[in-house]
Amino acid sequence: MKQYKIALLAGDGIGPEIMNEAIKVLKAVEKRHADVSFDLQEALFGAAAYFETGKAFPEKTIKICDEADAILKGTIGLSHEQSQKIPVDEQPERGALLPMRRRYNTFANFRPVYLPKELSFFSPLKEEVIGDGVDFMIIRELVGGLYFGEKKTGVDANGKRYVKELLEYDEEQIRAIVQVAFNTARSRKKVLHNIHKSNVLKSSVLWNEIVGEVGQDYPDVEVKHILVDAAATYLCLDPKQFDVMVMENMFGDILSDLGGGILGSLGLMPSACVGPEKSYYEPSHGSAPDIAGQNIANPYSMIGSVALMLDMSFGMKQEANNLWQAMQSVFAKGYCTPDLAKGRDVKLIKTDEFGDMVVLEL
Amino acid sequence: MKQYKIALLAGDGIGPEIMNEAIKVLKAVEKRHADVSFDLQEALFGAAAYFETGKAFPEKTIKICDEADAILKGTIGLSHEQSQKIPVDEQPERGALLPMRRRYNTFANFRPVYLPKELSFFSPLKEEVIGDGVDFMIIRELVGGLYFGEKKTGVDANGKRYVKELLEYDEEQIRAIVQVAFNTARSRKKVLHNIHKSNVLKSSVLWNEIVGEVGQDYPDVEVKHILVDAAATYLCLDPKQFDVMVMENMFGDILSDLGGGILGSLGLMPSACVGPEKSYYEPSHGSAPDIAGQNIANPYSMIGSVALMLDMSFGMKQEANNLWQAMQSVFAKGYCTPDLAKGRDVKLIKTDEFGDMVVLEL
Ligand SMILES: CC(C)[C@H](C(=O)O)[C@@H](O)C(=O)O
Ligand SMILES: CC(C)[C@H](C(=O)O)[C@@H](O)C(=O)O
Numbered sequence: 001m002k003q004y005k006i007a008l009l010a011g012d013g014i015g016p017e018i019m020n021e022a023i024k025v026l027k028a029v030e031k032r033h034a035d036v037s038f039d040l041q042e043a044l045f046g047a048a049a050y051f052e053t054g055k056a057f058p059e060k061t062i063k064i065c066d067e068a069d070a071i072l073k074g075t076i077g078l079s080h081e082q083s084q085k086i087p088v089d090e091q092p093e094r095g096a097l098l099p100m101r102r103r104y105n106t107f108a109n110f111r112p113v114y115l116p117k118e119l120s121f122f123s124p125l126k127e128e129v130i131g132d133g134v135d136f137m138i139i140r141e142l143v144g145g146l147y148f149g150e151k152k153t154g155v156d157a158n159g160k161r162y163v164k165e166l167l168e169y170d171e172e173q174i175r176a177i178v179q180v181a182f183n184t185a186r187s188r189k190k191v192l193h194n195i196h197k198s199n200v201l202k203s204s205v206l207w208n209e210i211v212g213e214v215g216q217d218y219p220d221v222e223v224k225h226i227l228v229d230a231a232a233t234y235l236c237l238d239p240k241q242f243d244v245m246v247m248e249n250m251f252g253d254i255l256s257d258l259g260g261g262i263l264g265s266l267g268l269m270p271s272a273c274v275g276p277e278k279s280y281y282e283p284s285h286g287s288a289p290d291i292a293g294q295n296i297a298n299p300y301s302m303i304g305s306v307a308l309m310l311d312m313s314f315g316m317k318q319e320a321n322n323l324w325q326a327m328q329s330v331f332a333k334g335y336c337t338p339d340l341a342k343g344r345d346v347k348l349i350k351t352d353e354f355g356d357m358v359v360l361e362l
Numbered sequence: 363m364k365q366y367k368i369a370l371l372a373g374d375g376i377g378p379e380i381m382n383e384a385i386k387v388l389k390a391v392e393k394r395h396a397d398v399s400f401d402l403q404e405a406l407f408g409a410a411a412y413f414e415t416g417k418a419f420p421e422k423t424i425k426i427c428d429e430a431d432a433i434l435k436g437t438i439g440l441s442h443e444q445s446q447k448i449p450v451d452e453q454p455e456r457g458a459l460l461p462m463r464r465r466y467n468t469f470a471n472f473r474p475v476y477l478p479k480e481l482s483f484f485s486p487l488k489e490e491v492i493g494d495g496v497d498f499m500i501i502r503e504l505v506g507g508l509y510f511g512e513k514k515t516g517v518d519a520n521g522k523r524y525v526k527e528l529l530e531y532d533e534e535q536i537r538a539i540v541q542v543a544f545n546t547a548r549s550r551k552k553v554l555h556n557i558h559k560s561n562v563l564k565s566s567v568l569w570n571e572i573v574g575e576v577g578q579d580y581p582d583v584e585v586k587h588i589l590v591d592a593a594a595t596y597l598c599l600d601p602k603q604f605d606v607m608v609m610e611n612m613f614g615d616i617l618s619d620l621g622g623g624i625l626g627s628l629g630l631m632p633s634a635c636v637g638p639e640k641s642y643y644e645p646s647h648g649s650a651p652d653i654a655g656q657n658i659a660n661p662y663s664m665i666g667s668v669a670l671m672l673d674m675s676f677g678m679k680q681e682a683n684n685l686w687q688a689m690q691s692v693f694a695k696g697y698c699t700p701d702l703a704k705g706r707d708v709k710l711i712k713t714d715e716f717g718d719m720v721v722l723e724l
Contacts, residue, residue: 077561080587093561124491124599146529151564162532163568167508170524197615199439199455202513206525225442229619230648236598236623237486253559254616257591261598286592 003037004314007068009045009061012092013287014297014351015074021299021355022072022306028359029310029319036316041068046076046092046287047083056086056095065100070313071280072305073100075287082289100280101143106273107173108180109142109252110308111284113239113259113269118332121344122264129238136242137184138259140252141177142273144169145203147249169203169248174210180274181246182218188243190221195247195255197228207248231255235262260284265340267297270304272312279313281305291339295350298337300327303358326361330354365399366676369430371407371423374454375649376659376713377436383661383717384434384668390721391672391681398678403430407462408438408454408649409445418448418457427462432675433642434667435462437649444651462642463505468635469535470542471504471614472670473646475601475621475631480694483706484626491600498604499546500621502614503539504635506531507565509611531565531610536572542636543608544580550605552583557609557617559590569610593617597624622646627702629659632666634674641675643667653701657712660699662689665720688723692716 006026010019023040030038043061050056065071076092077083083091100106113136115123120130149166156162185192194211198204208225215223226234228251234241235258247255260266266285273280283301291297303323311320336346337354349357368388372381385402392400405423412418427433438454439445445453462468477485479495511528518524547554556573558566570587577585588596590613596603597620609617622628628647635642645663653659665685673682698708699716711719 083561088567091561098562124488125486126488129486147562149526153564153568156532160532160534161568161571162530163565164511165529165564167527167529168524170518170522172522197612199445199453200460200509202515202527203525205450206515206523209523229615232594232616232620233623233628236620237626250559250612251616253591254594254613258594258598258620261595264599266595 001035001037002314003039004069005039005041005067006309007061007065007071008040008042009071009073010042010048011046011074011076011287012048012078013075013289013292015046015076015287017292017295017351018283018297018299018302019072019074021351021358022302024355025303025306025323025358025362028362029323032362033319036314045073046096047078047086050086050090050092050095056090056092057099062103065104068278070309071100071104071278072309073280073282074302075283075285077287077289079289098147101273102148104275104278104280105143106275106278106280107141107143107176108274109140110272110274111138111140111252111256111259111269112136113138113262115263115268116328119328122268122340123262124264125236125239125262129240131240134239134262136239137188137244138252138256139177139181139184139244139246140256141173141248142252143249144173145249167201167203169206171206171210174207175214178211178214178246181244182214182221185221185244186218191224191243192221193224193226193231193242193245195226195228195231195245195251197251199227203248228255232258235259256284265298267301267340270301270308272305272308274312279309281309288339295352296338297351298340299351299354303327303355322362323358326358329361330357363397363399364676365401366431367401367403367429368671369423369427369433370402370404371433371435372404372410373408373436373438373649374410374440375437375651375654377408377438377649379654379657379713380645380659380661380664381434381436383713383720384664386717386721387665387668387685387724390724391685394724395681398676407435408458409440409448412448412452412454412457418452418454419461424465427466430640432671433462433466433640434671435642435644436664437645437647439649439651441651460509463635464510466637466640466642467505468637468640468642469503469505469538470636471502472634472636473500473502473614473618473621473631475500475624477625477630478690481690484630484702485624486626487598487601487624491602493602496601496624498601499550499606500614500618501539501543501546501606501608502618503535503610504614505611506535507611529563529565531568533568533572536569537576540573540576540608543606544576544583547583547606548580553586553605554583555586555588555593555604555607557588557590557593557607557613559613561589565610590617594620597621618646627660629663629702632663632670634667634670636674641671643671650701657714658700659713660702661713661716665689665717684724685720688720691723692719
């Protein structure tokens with residue numbers, strides 16, 4: 001009997017709604033496996049936690065996460081106006097999400113950009129651009145760079161406000177993520193796109209040096225160097241050329257959201273944030289306060305994050321695949337939640353109905 | 363009689379070819395205006411300059427630029443392999459382009475993303491996404507941020523290589539570009555999209571503060587705040603929602619190239635780099651070493667940069683419009699250079715034929 005403790009951090013906005021569907025799916029998976037049991041531990045996180053406890057990542061939540069085998073996170077964040085009511089350093093991103101990433105050193109962020117041909121209608125890209133579908137993996141360094149460098153704001157001698165923040169990397173950090181990327185490339189098409197900006201940034205110069213060194217151990221993997229700006233162009237013009245892409249934190253933030261654009265919605269992009277000891281899983285999108293509480297958000301990326309967790313934290317690859325297929329086939333049968341439908345001719349379903357149908361498909 | 367001195371920096375790769383077409387067009391414009399004369403001064407710049415003089419931005423070129431009323435720049439840069447033959451600090455970007463931006467303090471970079479409905483076939487986006495065409499302006503801060511912050515590389519006490527680079531802004535720099543953006547928004551649709559990452563970066567917190575302050579003077583302009591990652595998603599999903607966008611240097615580098623992706627090619631994006639005293643104009647794309655010397659590159663963005671120069675440096679707005687229209691109508695008549703044709707059913711023309719046709723249309 002395998003027992004897994006899972007911390008559930010529903011978060012803000014649509015977080016609780018889509019988390020419900022993840023729980024539904026986890027319970028269904030548990031039922032199908034006599035030898036697996038999930039111990040689900042809900043905990044406060046984000047703005048919800050701040051308003052209740054004064055802390056966006058409260059002690060009690062930290063303890064639950066520390067003791068968990070994996071963490072499943074919903075969404076965090078408030079509208080621009082609501083955010084202003086929370087002191088800058090307790091806002092959910094700075095007060096909860098980044099501290100969690102740092103605490104568990106979840107340096108490797110996997111963001112699959114996957115759209116089978118049958119679902120290409122979701123994409124804003126032309127059919128001939130999508131071709132047989134899009135399937136690539138963005139691997140983003142998640143605990144370094146500008147995100148965690150020292151920040152200084154102040155007023156200079158002339159009364160001028162200024163800000164300085166550091167983009168920092170050392171070779172160990174870079175090597176760790178680059179190795180993950182090479183391994184992933186090796187297990188897929190053996191091509192790695194290295195995204196950088198070495199014509200301007202010295203951090204990219206070091207980054208590329210390490211890519212060259214690590215690459216020595218992977219003679220079977222071809223490395224293609226591409227500037228981050230050019231990558232933005234090509235992701236839009238011809239995403240099919242990519243298979244595995246690796247990049248530093250801020251570039252990964254922007255390009256992975258561009259990946260969501262290619263898919264037609266960030267709602268179609270789950271993600272895994274992997275650390276040496278613990279990993280957490282989360283949708284790549286925000287908390288969509290504008291549609292929260294209406295039971296209309298698509299739980300695809302939340303349930304997809306469950307699939308990633310089953311695969312990467314619990315070694316249940318087959319069941320993860322089943323989950324992906326179940327979700328695809330709900331779409332393929334013409335069902336869709338309103339947030340993704342956008343006036344298309346589909347059979348509209350609610351958030352909880354999507355979850356029910358996925359369970360049925362399983 | 364108005365006499366304008368123009369420095370011509372053809373640069374590397376396809377630079378000289380497309381610069382020839384710019385010269386052709388400038389001469390045609392001069393002919394049409396009895397009261398205007400252009401004094402064209404060619405000068406070495408980029409890798410071409412480095413190999414000839416040992417400097418990417420040689421003294422002689424600096425002098426010509428200093429004395430010019432405006433600078434027209436082609437493209438710079440070499441292939442990844444060729445670049446390695448030049449010491450890092452003399453590589454064309456670090457040795458020529460960035461020093462030029464700094465010297466003339468060209469802080470305001472205008473990158474029009476413009477695709478009329480008739481040319482929507484160039485775009486990888488679906489017809490319903492392009493709708494009546496795309497027409498927005500990216501305004502990018504060009505002489506601050508990570509590009510010009512202090513950079514430090516070294517080896518720490520444990521023998522680990524590290525790098526630190528500063529993202530720096532002060533309120534004056536931010537105010538200058540934000541004012542330009544508000545003025546531009548005022549002259550267009552009175553909506554300004556402010557692109558930031560204030561949930562992580564303290565530089566964005568200061569940036570947004572200044573946007574709020576400057577905005578007081580522009581009660582007629584509506585400001586919409588959008589995170590840089592979300593902007594990447596929406597540029598792809600629904601670019602029509604944008605009219606004027608303002609952002610810091612690195613974000614602008616990435617998102618403006620995404621703009622090129624939306625257009626179908628960076629070859630369709632000219633740009634203006636405006637300083638308090640002097641401005642320079644350049645295509646947004648690179649030097650395309652793979653197609654250099656073949657007379658097949660499209661000179662659209664180069665000639666478009668001439669149009670921007672006529673408008674913004676010489677006040678010849680009408681003639682600038684004529685130029686835009688001349689180029690659009692070459693395309694509309696079904697002519698296209700091979701680099702943009704991509705297997706479409708068009709009448710193929712060469713780089714110099716495109717220039718000839720533009721002159722004819724004028
Ligand atoms: C919420 C925010 C801090 C976060 C980031 O910038 O990493 C998000 O955009 C993401 O991509 O996971
Ligand atoms: C060539 C490079 C230094 C430059 C930049 O990063 O600014 C280019 O990409 C651009 O956008 O003009």
